[in-house]
Amino acid sequence: MHIFYTPLIIDGKCTLSEEESKHCVRVLRLANGDSVTLIDGSGGYYEAEIEDANPKRCTIAIKKKTENYGQRNYKIHIALAPTKNIDRTEWFVEKAVEMGIDTITPLICQRSERTSVNTDRLEKIILSAMKQSVKAYKPVLNPPTPFKKFVNEPRTGQKLIAHCIESDKVSLKSMVGNDSEYTVLIGPEGDFSPEEVELATQNGYQCVHLGPYRLRTETAGIAACHTINLIKQE
């Protein structure tokens, strides 16, 4: 079943973007009357039918709507330092969306190897992973945020910082319980600095580890995302 992302649906109809129209009509060769699935990014999942297979402005008519599709009773926010090799961050974003994530923030740290990201490209990856894994809620991608600003922002739920400095740390898995919101900070290749860990702790972040091994940044991000999902799911 072909899935399209259509954030704007009015009066039971929507029009695909030029890019998606072209993909729908020229590549997938769908035609009037063919069934498709739509996701609107806000929990809406629609069974629909192609009304006008125009390769630039393909219009689609809704047959059935399901609200709150795949809604979960917990939220995951991963704030992760963008990697020097941006492929690795892109892998993380794709895998995190597949597994289930609500918010991603590129975190600019003292030892960050990279201080900017190609937001358009990451958004494309998010949409593609949403469609592939049938997620009706679109994860939010925040702009790159300096560490100090991020930890000072008020935040509800469990606040956790994963780092490799030798110290007393509990496992992330032991911190996943009844809370419905989890924010996990993942540091750059050179880890968070002691000053950053101190600042986070002062702002209510609990230090955690992700197991016995030192993981790459993007692997740590996926381990954190998967840990919370695994424990919170049936």
Next chain:
Amino acid sequence: MHIFYTPLIIDGKCTLSEEESKHCVRVLRLANGDSVTLIDGSGGYYEAEIEDANPKRCTIAIKKKTENYGQRNYKIHIALAPTKNIDRTEWFVEKAVEMGIDTITPLICQRSERTSVNTDRLEKIILSAMKQSVKAYKPVLNPPTPFKKFVNEPRTGQKLIAHCIESDKVSLKSMVGNDSEYTVLIGPEGDFSPEEVELATQNGYQCVHLGPYRLRTETAGIAACHTINLIKQE
């Protein structure tokens, strides 16, 4: 601390391969007397010192040996269908080694998009990930194996097949308990065929799911690997 893979250590000394010697002397610019760490792939972890910084045949003298470094009381074997886009399989191999894996088998299935792999390249990725994540035991990479042959092979421990066909399945996490060996089969992009699932079941494989979402092959592989590691670790 720089880490080198040296499977052959005789009388407290070893010689790096030409490639590693060049990397050691020309790139890292290490010299006589510099400290390095060695891993031998069989559980040996060595603190050592450069004896002769020859860029083609760098010799190293062992100062201290730790045996059974990082030995675990459980083993993980993931048999996974190689993906059409081989990058994705390479990504899986790297992440699985980081998280902890003992054996990887490329599994050739009925709906496989790819029936061969570049074994040399995957071995390089394994070694690189071992050094980066300080694993003293080298994971075994089996040759590509047809599904029927694989499931017919006698195997100890928990045998699990993860698939997306609608049926009664328990979660992988519920199957991780006191057993010390786990084999998990991960299917290709089009999933295992019903005949393959039937054959696996006849051979004692339990059907499992990896959560509520349909994951890409390589994502499923990492989810399975991480699930077992997470539950078996403290």
